[in-house]
Amino acid sequence: MLKKYAFFKSLFFSLLLLIVANSCGICQSTMLQNIYGRSYTNLNGRWNYIIDPYEVGFYDYRHIPYDISVSGKGGFYDDRKLKDKGELIEYNFDLSPNMKIPGDWNSQAEKLSLYEGTVWLRQKFNAAPQKDKKYFLYFGAVNYEAHVYLNGKKLGVHKGGFTPFQFEVTGKLNFGENFVVVKADNTRHADEIPTVNTDWWNYGGITRDVLLAEVPATFIEDYQIQLAKNNLKLIEGFVQLSGTQKSQSITISIPEAGIKQTVTTDTAGRAAINIPVKKMSYWTPENPKLYHVEIIGATDKISDKIGFRTIETKGQDILLNGKSIFLRGISMHDENPLIPGRLRGQGDMRMLLQWAKELNCNYVRLAHYPHSEEMVRLADEMGLLVWAEVPVYWTISWENAATYNNAEKQLSDLIIRDKNRSSVIVWSVGNETPLSDPRFVFMSKLVAKARSLDDTRLVAAALEVHSNGNTMIVNDPLGEKLDLVSFNEYVGWYWSNTKDMLNYKFDIKFNKPVVVTEFGADALGGFHSDDETRWSEEYQELLYKNQFTMLSAIEGLRGMTPWILVDFRSPRRVHPYYQDFWNRKGLISETGKKKKAFYTLSSFYDQIKLKY
Numbered sequence: 001m002l003k004k005y006a007f008f009k010s011l012f013f014s015l016l017l018l019i020v021a022n023s024c025g026i027c028q029s030t031m032l033q034n035i036y037g038r039s040y041t042n043l044n045g046r047w048n049y050i051i052d053p054y055e056v057g058f059y060d061y062r063h064i065p066y067d068i069s070v071s072g073k074g075g076f077y078d079d080r081k082l083k084d085k086g087e088l089i090e091y092n093f094d095l096s097p098n099m100k101i102p103g104d105w106n107s108q109a110e111k112l113s114l115y116e117g118t119v120w121l122r123q124k125f126n127a128a129p130q131k132d133k134k135y136f137l138y139f140g141a142v143n144y145e146a147h148v149y150l151n152g153k154k155l156g157v158h159k160g161g162f163t164p165f166q167f168e169v170t171g172k173l174n175f176g177e178n179f180v181v182v183k184a185d186n187t188r189h190a191d192e193i194p195t196v197n198t199d200w201w202n203y204g205g206i207t208r209d210v211l212l213a214e215v216p217a218t219f220i221e222d223y224q225i226q227l228a229k230n231n232l233k234l235i236e237g238f239v240q241l242s243g244t245q246k247s248q249s250i251t252i253s254i255p256e257a258g259i260k261q262t263v264t265t266d267t268a269g270r271a272a273i274n275i276p277v278k279k280m281s282y283w284t285p286e287n288p289k290l291y292h293v294e295i296i297g298a299t300d301k302i303s304d305k306i307g308f309r310t311i312e313t314k315g316q317d318i319l320l321n322g323k324s325i326f327l328r329g330i331s332m333h334d335e336n337p338l339i340p341g342r343l344r345g346q347g348d349m350r351m352l353l354q355w356a357k358e359l360n361c362n363y364v365r366l367a368h369y370p371h372s373e374e375m376v377r378l379a380d381e382m383g384l385l386v387w388a389e390v391p392v393y394w395t396i397s398w399e400n401a402a403t404y405n406n407a408e409k410q411l412s413d414l415i416i417r418d419k420n421r422s423s424v425i426v427w428s429v430g431n432e433t434p435l436s437d438p439r440f441v442f443m444s445k446l447v448a449k450a451r452s453l454d455d456t457r458l459v460a461a462a463l464e465v466h467s468n469g470n471t472m473i474v475n476d477p478l479g480e481k482l483d484l485v486s487f488n489e490y491v492g493w494y495w496s497n498t499k500d501m502l503n504y505k506f507d508i509k510f511n512k513p514v515v516v517t518e519f520g521a522d523a524l525g526g527f528h529s530d531d532e533t534r535w536s537e538e539y540q541e542l543l544y545k546n547q548f549t550m551l552s553a554i555e556g557l558r559g560m561t562p563w564i565l566v567d568f569r570s571p572r573r574v575h576p577y578y579q580d581f582w583n584r585k586g587l588i589s590e591t592g593k594k595k596k597a598f599y600t601l602s603s604f605y606d607q608i609k610l611k612y
């Protein structure tokens, strides 16, 4: 009888856990805006890890999660009690190897290079929690599913490999030693975002910063301070407080612009901001002016560096601060080719953005998922406009409601995080999603969501083209809902070749600015031949030249982000000699050598500069 009861009890809890685990982000509190502007303890560094392909640290031998099983012991998140009782423990973090966090695991241990599954990671840290403060455990990103435990107790679950999340840990910290354990699982699933099928390396683990933030009991949780839609003379936004002292006077000051205004938050802790602008140096790639902004309330204060600019489209033009621009762009992944792995910090990020600058770019496409907050802040500082994207890539489960909610959550978290960054001008809701009715419904909802969260930026998606003979047709009905006509086309590579590509032309249904999101060809750095030989630098170079000729015939052409800045690792690319698990469409090789097409694109952009 007892056994039977135990069985039903664990079944009930298993179902409960499944529901909780699937409702992504349910255990999370709202995000802290501007995490780097807070007072925090950095939990980065060396974390001990245990590779757990069978998830023995999560499930007991009847496959019931330890989190909820009757015995409750055995899970890899708290061995303290067991140690005291002299029980059998079949794992040991102290004796386990360690890896650097932030950092994907694939690039840090030979046997993890192609690994997809669970790894447990643990970090110890000291804390001195104060009674009148609140604490948040913040993760910049964990790919893909993270179960987080503090001092042996579960804080929650988060899904989504590229967006930040946090748990409130007020009252849960020990004075002195604490430990945090993360079960990170990068297994691909058909119903997730992204799905099983992509063209990039599925780097697993804690790939971005882990911070323990400390804030006052009533704190500034979120704010938006940006120019109003198409209005150079008005700063608009809000401040949101969290805590018990919700009604406060908040002063927003931008000393260099002569701005100081006080607002009062309502009983929900919110105040709208409307500040007239007299004189201001507007943010552009040539003049990436960032203002020091201070938000000061009775209980909390925070400062930020914010640029001010407007972005809009008019007919086939893109207007930055009211002036027509051409987006001289390049696509990039969040990956360092030189020491393959996710970008590890500012040095890696600067290297990529500096290469983009050398290409004469004023714009980057941060493909195919949210890059880090630091990257976007650097773009603000270095003067690069940004296309930001969510990993709604290729064949998503369009009819699954949970999949949609997940996509919407990732999009919302991206917008919430980066809404104060002047560099970001486009929210992209996806890439090369194949036409169907369910997909149209899904994508249209994402577009509407992006607009409801932010009406000051452009909303776009990288669409597909289809061909009719030598005509490339762009008529995806989703195009009606977007601000840009953006599509990927591989004329000269997947279609046709360098010899015949000039016979191709485009038929575009929409009267909007055209910003081509991808074209390109693979070239193995250092392999030279004639320009009709695939994989050679000469082939890639001619393809770029022919693309410029082809694309220049499009009347509304206002920008492009060729594919791609540097070679990147991809398990899809299995040719043993030319690819060896690398997508070679980079303009820079995996050794950092610039290929011929790099210079072709940089001189093309030099010419464009003269026209705009």
Ligand code: GCB
Residues within 6 Å of the ligand: 199, 368, 431, 432, 488, 518, 563, 583, 585
């Ligand atoms: C695409 C995808 C991109 C791929 C690229 C390629 O259309 O958007 O993720 O890596 O083509 O190299 O085939």
